[in-house]
Amino acid sequence: MTVTFGPTVDELAPRPPAPENGRRRDAAFEYVRVGSYDEAVEALEHYGARAKVLAGGQSLVPMMNLRLVRPGVLIDINGIDAGQPYFELDRLVLPAMTRYCEVLASPTVSAGSPLLAAAVSRVGNVRVRNRGTLGGSLAQGEATAELGAVMLALGSEIIVYGPRGYRTIAAEDFFLGYLTTSLQPEEVITGLCLPLARPRRGWSFHEMSRRSGSSAIVGVAANVELAPDGGEISSARLGLIGVADRPVVGSFEAVSSLEGEVPTLAQLDAVAFAVAAATCPVDDVQASGSYRRRMVRVLARRALNEAVLRAGGRVGTA
Amino acid sequence: MTPQQVTLRVNGVLRDVLVAPSDTLLDVLHDRLGLKDVRYGCGEGVCGTCTVLLDGDPVSSCLMYAVQVEEREIVTLLGLLGEDEALHPLQEAFLRLGGSQCGFCTPGVILTAYSLAERTPRPSRDQIRYELGGSLCRCTGYTKIFDAIESYLEDRACIEEQALN
Numbered sequence: 334m335t336v337t338f339g340p341t342v343d344e345l346a347p348r349p350p351a352p353e354n355g356r357r358r359d360a361a362f363e364y365v366r367v368g369s370y371d372e373a374v375e376a377l378e379h380y381g382a383r384a385k386v387l388a389g390g391q392s393l394v395p396m397m398n399l400r401l402v403r404p405g406v407l408i409d410i411n412g413i414d415a416g417q418p419y420f421e422l423d424r425l426v427l428p429a430m431t432r433y434c435e436v437l438a439s440p441t442v443s444a445g446s447p448l449l450a451a452a453v454s455r456v457g458n459v460r461v462r463n464r465g466t467l468g469g470s471l472a473q474g475e476a477t478a479e480l481g482a483v484m485l486a487l488g489s490e491i492i493v494y495g496p497r498g499y500r501t502i503a504a505e506d507f508f509l510g511y512l513t514t515s516l517q518p519e520e521v522i523t524g525l526c527l528p529l530a531r532p533r534r535g536w537s538f539h540e541m542s543r544r545s546g547s548s549a550i551v552g553v554a555a556n557v558e559l560a561p562d563g564g565e566i567s568s569a570r571l572g573l574i575g576v577a578d579r580p581v582v583g584s585f586e587a588v589s590s591l592e593g594e595v596p597t598l599a600q601l602d603a604v605a606f607a608v609a610a611a612t613c614p615v616d617d618v619q620a621s622g623s624y625r626r627r628m629v630r631v632l633a634r635r636a637l638n639e640a641v642l643r644a645g646g647r648v649g650t651a
Numbered sequence: 652m653t654p655q656q657v658t659l660r661v662n663g664v665l666r667d668v669l670v671a672p673s674d675t676l677l678d679v680l681h682d683r684l685g686l687k688d689v690r691y692g693c694g695e696g697v698c699g700t701c702t703v704l705l706d707g708d709p710v711s712s713c714l715m716y717a718v719q720v721e722e723r724e725i726v727t728l729l730g731l732l733g734e735d736e737a738l739h740p741l742q743e744a745f746l747r748l749g750g751s752q753c754g755f756c757t758p759g760v761i762l763t764a765y766s767l768a769e770r771t772p773r774p775s776r777d778q779i780r781y782e783l784g785g786s787l788c789r790c791t792g793y794t795k796i797f798d799a800i801e802s803y804l805e806d807r808a809c810i811e812e813q814a815l816n
Binding site for chain 1: 671672673675694695696697699702705708709710711713714715716718719763781782784785786
């Protein structure tokens with residue numbers, strides 16, 4: 334009997350010879366530095382699908398070092414003057430090139446979006462936070478990126494710039510699948526737009542990971558709003574990471590059942606259970622799917638409870 | 652892909668090197684400039700052995716390209732040495748308290764701790780732990796590393812206080 338195998342990885346994508354020191358390293362590429370988003374889009378149009386945008390490089394460069402991606406051209410946007418986060422009406426606007434360390438140091442962010450600040454404090458390690466950018470994280474679209482949970486829980490928007498000018502994408506429409514977003518090949522993210530924190534709005538972020546700085550096994554961001562004159566919940570949203578091929582919104586059906594309620598702990602647990610039941614996480618090297626689903630229930634309950642309390646509401650014990 | 656000449660400022664000295672765009676900062680510092688205190692560990696920015704200070708902040712040199720850092724201040728562990736290569740007090744503390752065993756992670760650990768100490772005069776043990784979460788050490792179990800850093804911070808605070816009196 335003859336067994337035929339398909340082409341090997343090396344036949345499909347031949348590798349250059351290993352360097353003398355035996356170290357894995359990235360393939361050759363062309364390096365283009367741009368000073369504005371106009372130039373970045375021009376370069377993206379010119380080089381096409383071979384090009385990748387280099388922001389902080391804390392996800393892209395590891396993938397290049399592992400040879401998971403091999404762009405022919407890197408368009409470095411680090412020279413673009415990022416500017417600072419600022420308030421605009423009832424929104425917090427963050428330039429895409431805002432680095433995690435700047436998020437953590439910014440009084441504007443800690444006042445305008447404490448949820449973002451709390452989530453970012455769980456990102457990677459100090460070196461990742463010193464280089465990594467908000468826009469870069471979004472563009473990568475990782476299923477376990479803390480920022481994804483925050484964007485979805487808050488109902489935020491992503492501002493992108495391309496050949497036809499600016500457009501705004503709602504976070505729900507942004508994450509499409511595994512490392513896939515609705516960002517077009519010739520577009521670049523320029524900013525993020527988050528609803529401002531305000532009285533009677535509460536937040537919470539809970540994440541579990543094997544080690545500090547490891548990617549999340551499961552993470553939950555909660556955003557709860559109370560009615561202006563009572564303890565009833567007027568709206569609640571959850572953003573989940575680590576449970577699908579991308580960051581996802583916690584079951585709308587389950588979470589919206591809290592509207593008009595002054596919840597009890599048992600009610601929050603029932604909602605958390607329903608949110609968990611609606612997810613279909615898969616097994617991977619870090620945790621099994623069923624374990625992840627059970628952790629969604631635990632973390633969602635804690636996050637909802639904490640968010641209600643932060644909003645100034647109460648949670649009954651009955 | 653054409654090699655280009657860049658001028659790097661490493662430990663206060665300007666160095667001209669011919670680099671390809673794909674040469675990481677780590678490649679250039681370790682292989683070309685012979686800095687043995689910058690080390691290849693994981694190539695993914697996770698382990699911390701290739702840490703250098705870029706304008707004072709710790710970064711993974713395996714995740715940056717040499718062409719990106721022209722005219723920026725790069726400091727490796729050797730850059731902390733005093734006159735006649737005298738050890739930095741932080742290094743002395745590591746020696747005194749056994750904060751280093753095989754030594755492979757030590758440059759990254761010390762640079763990260765140094766940068767924390769420069770920004771935060773009296774960090775708590777939890778702050779130290781948080782900051783060093785990305786510096787993996789397979790020998791010490793971390794306790795002695797944290798002890799050494801705390802000892803350095805205490806000594807430094809004492810010296811500063813004495814200088815005031």
